[in-house]
Amino acid sequence: MSPKQQPDPLQPTDLPLFAQRPAPSARALAGAVPGASGSGAPVPPPPSSSPRGVGPDGDDEDTREVPVVAASRLEVGRAAKVLSGDRQGQIRQALERLERVDWEAVQHLRSQVSAALTLVSADTVLDESRHRATVSRLTMQAIEDWVQDRIARGEGPLALDAQNALRGAVLDSMFGAGRLQPLLDLPGIENIEIEGHDGVTLEFSDGSLETGPPVADSDADQISEIQHLAVLSQEVGDTPCRG
Numbered sequence: 001m002s003p004k005q006q007p008d009p010l011q012p013t014d015l016p017l018f019a020q021r022p023a024p025s026a027r028a029l030a031g032a033v034p035g036a037s038g039s040g041a042p043v044p045p046p047p048s049s050s051p052r053g054v055g056p057d058g059d060d061e062d063t064r065e066v067p068v069v070a071a072s073r074l075e076v077g078r079a080a081k082v083l084s085g086d087r088q089g090q091i092r093q094a095l096e097r098l099e100r101v102d103w104e105a106v107q108h109l110r111s112q113v114s115a116a117l118t119l120v121s122a123d124t125v126l127d128e129s130r131h132r133a134t135v136s137r138l139t140m141q142a143i144e145d146w147v148q149d150r151i152a153r154g155e156g157p158l159a160l161d162a163q164n165a166l167r168g169a170v171l172d173s174m175f176g177a178g179r180l181q182p183l184l185d186l187p188g189i190e191n192i193e194i195e196g197h198d199g200v201t202l203e204f205s206d207g208s209l210e211t212g213p214p215v216a217d218s219d220a221d222q223i224s225e226i227q228h229l230a231v232l233s234q235e236v237g238d239t240p241c242r243g
Contacts, residue, residue: 087188087210091202094182095213100165103179103217105146109170112142132175139170174232178225179215197222 116138120126126134143166147158158166172181183192183202191203192212197219200212216222 087186087204087208090186091210091212094186097165097182098179098213100162101169102166103169103221105166106169106173106178109139109142109146109166110173112145113138113170113174116142135174136171139167139174143167143170173228177229183212183215194222 113135117135120134120138143163147163151157169178172178177184180192183189183200186202186204188204188206189202190205193201193203194215195201197216198214200215202210202212204210216225
């Protein structure tokens with residue numbers, strides 16, 4: 001059909017739908033969009049006499065882009081697996097941090113420290129830094145007394161690393177979120193959904209969800225901890241800080 005001839009409506013093959021189009025190049029398969037015929041964009045040059053172009057290094061030039069894309073996707077998959085593995089390791093570390101602690105002892109020690117702090121605060125107004133230093137000192141004293149009581153009951157001494165874990169848990173309970181604190185310290189944590197003491201779902205900033213460890217020994221303990229956090233939050237908000 002010459003350029004001046006009009007397409008015959010009775011001949012479907014004369015319609016533009018059946019016009020031949022240039023085959024996409026390897027770069028187009030890799031994501032680039034070649035110029036369409038008649039759109040004003042340049043049309044890719046026709047292939048050379050060789051059925052497949054050969055690059056300077058002897059590689060097949062037409063297919064070099066495709067393995068790059070496949071390799072990129074493979075690397076993304078590997079990176080996702082590494083990230084997932086790292087996150088699982090971090091959750092295991094948080095679980096180990098929780099399991100190293102006797103949480104019943106934490107509640108007992110917290111009560112002891114709070115009672116001692118009330119006596120100190122009755123005579124002296126503490127600013128934030130002095131308040132923390134006083135709580136830390138009272139916590140160490142309470143743990144030493146508790147360990148001596150254990151020895152007196154015949155339960156034996158407590159290892160130094162166990163004492164340090166106990167001290168950290170008491171301070172988390174006084175200044176942080178208690179048993180939730182190791183989970184809140186996870187990198188990228190966005191939200192913690194709790195349905196019962198052992199129905200915990202961790203939501204991260206990338207949208208992924210992971211099952212978390214129990215945050216209490218029972219639903220009653222969970223309610224008690226939530227009440228403690230609410231009271232602690234109000235006390236912190238109402239306590240004046242004076243130098």
